[in-house]
Amino acid sequence: MGNISTPRVTCSYLNSYLGRNVLIVGKVMELRGDEAIVDADGNITVHLNREAHLSKGNGVQVIGKVNPDLSIKALTTLDLGTEVDFTLANTVVEISHQHPEVFHS
């Protein structure tokens, strides 16, 4: 695989990773055609690809590239169901940024 890492981020961290691939865990708020609004400690616009099968209100994991306008071009999405603890997911993001030497090679 490549040398790039895919850091876990939430809405507020997006502008540090412009043009990079990131991993987001959030809740699907809206679905409009091939666009979705995902809430990960803030609303993010995600441009979906053909294979995305998301459900409103479910958790989703999105891996994609950060566009200049802070929206995401999704490369792959994964439906996480309804039992996701979003607080925990956001905490993980926070902690991984506090300890970059462990998490971000």
Added chain:
Amino acid sequence: MAAQAITQGAIEAIFFDPDRAQRQFPVPVLQCLQIKTLSGQQTGAQQPGGAERYRIVLSDMRNYVQCMLATQANHVVHDGSLQRNCIVRLKQYQAQSVKGKWVLVVLDLEVITSLGTPDKIGEPKGLDTRDTEPQANAMGGTSFYGAKQEPQESKSQVQRQISTGSTRSNGSGGGGMSHNGSVIYPVEALSPYNSKWTIKVRVRSKPPIRTWHKASGEGKLFNVILFDETGDIRMTGFNDAVDRWYDVLQEGQVYYISGCKVRMAQRKLDARASDYEMVIDRDTVIEKAEDDGSVPQVRLNLCNIQDLQNVEANTIVDVLGVIKEVGPVDSIISKTTQKPFDKRDITLVDDTGYSVRLTLWGKQATSFDATEESIVAFKDCKVSDFNGRNLSLLSSGSWSADPDIPEAHRLKGWYDSMGRTQSFLTHKSMSSVGAATGRKDDFKTVRQVKDENLGMGEQPDYFSLKGTIVAIKQDNFCYPSCLTDNPPCNKKVTDMGDGTWRCEKCDVTHDRARYRYNLGVMVSDHTGHLWVTCFDDIANVVMGRTADELVSLQGDKAALDAIFEEASCQKLTFRVRAKMDTFGDMPRVRYQAMSATPIDFKSEGHKLAELIRQMSV
């Protein structure tokens, strides 16, 4: 000067004119002329080795009087403040007449240390033994109150002695009430050192009659819990006493009781606050009291629900709360006796914002009829640490709905305005997360287990371990066990060679055996590893199949290997018991799994996040 502080004439007033004593000398100040320790033998108590008792002589400069210090006031002697000749303030006392002599039972006194210890002030004389009949037969022994071995006639003579005052009810201090010529004692003043007492008490609870059948004999008994405004005490009646008194005593009614034997409480039977308990004997007299106003309806030692987490398991408390939920009556079979019994769960909340589960048993479960949202007081609940904190109403306990006490009114006010819509915290949130058994949350790493020498003491140690199975022993992972199921006998059976299996314990031969696990599992975490033994129940979870199934695959090594490999690398939370065992001549610690549960990632995740945050502080 000390002489000015002393309330002269108080002693005479206390015994002969209690009304005046109350008015003029509400808190008598006296000089202590003598302090004498009475050991168990001297007081002739039935039970040797009780707390020591102190006899003191108090003077008001005109008279002196013998006094007994109640055990709850012993601290003034123990901390050295009560010295010969010091000046004291009498805060609570009971005046008695014992064998023709005046005696003061001191329930609470305070030493006025600023007045020091001046020499005996004044020329106090002994109080006239007015209005008392001298005892015809000399009582043996140096006993102050009369030994238990006292002949029976003296009891009736005492009953005829004139009391210190007319029948009045008052709270602490003062002359006290009397009934039929004998003084009413507060329950907290009862002790084995005094047999001439009468108490006026209400019956709090009257559990059903119990019978026993032992090799030494059989019989029946009953218990009641009695209380007045000073304390509660248990009374037991055996055999004939059951027939004589069981139906006389009714819950909630007030009675005058005298003539029981008072003995040390047997804590192991019933951990109760009072030191003593009463046993009915032939001279016991129980009479219904016409006027029951002076005995309170209910006496509660309340603990609010939030504070329960600071209470140790097995303590007995009383709680007052709003019923949030009443569960249905469940009937379950006891594992030990195989008998069915009823239980019911109630959820209680109060204004500390916490809620707790309370379990009722047997008749109390079926007869519980308080509705949701009512304020109920539960007396005598045992606290357990199962699932954080959890209450169980003892058979000696009782409940009363909407009691007329200020705390209840306050709760009602709170519930109506806020409590109804509030969501409550449970103590479960502080208990072990991820473990279905909800045991105490003491997670250890392997390193801690070894460093702290868990299991090497006299008693087994229990801890929780979150770890990964890295290896499972494939030899001897099970044994053939007895098939008897009711009650389950899991003893190893011997192969008789002809296809049958014999169990020594049940004295039965079965035509096949059931294989049960005795699985040795190596559990590892980031600090080290331990060998833990898993018995059938746990091992079934770990392996995902029964031992019988594995035995049937005995020949197929490849299949067995695959199964064992599949079972390894599981990460589980184990509840472990560590105990010392001797193998031949080498003592070793053995670790046994009491339970193994899959990890609840959500709560574990939060716990880890919390740990990390604490680390960076």
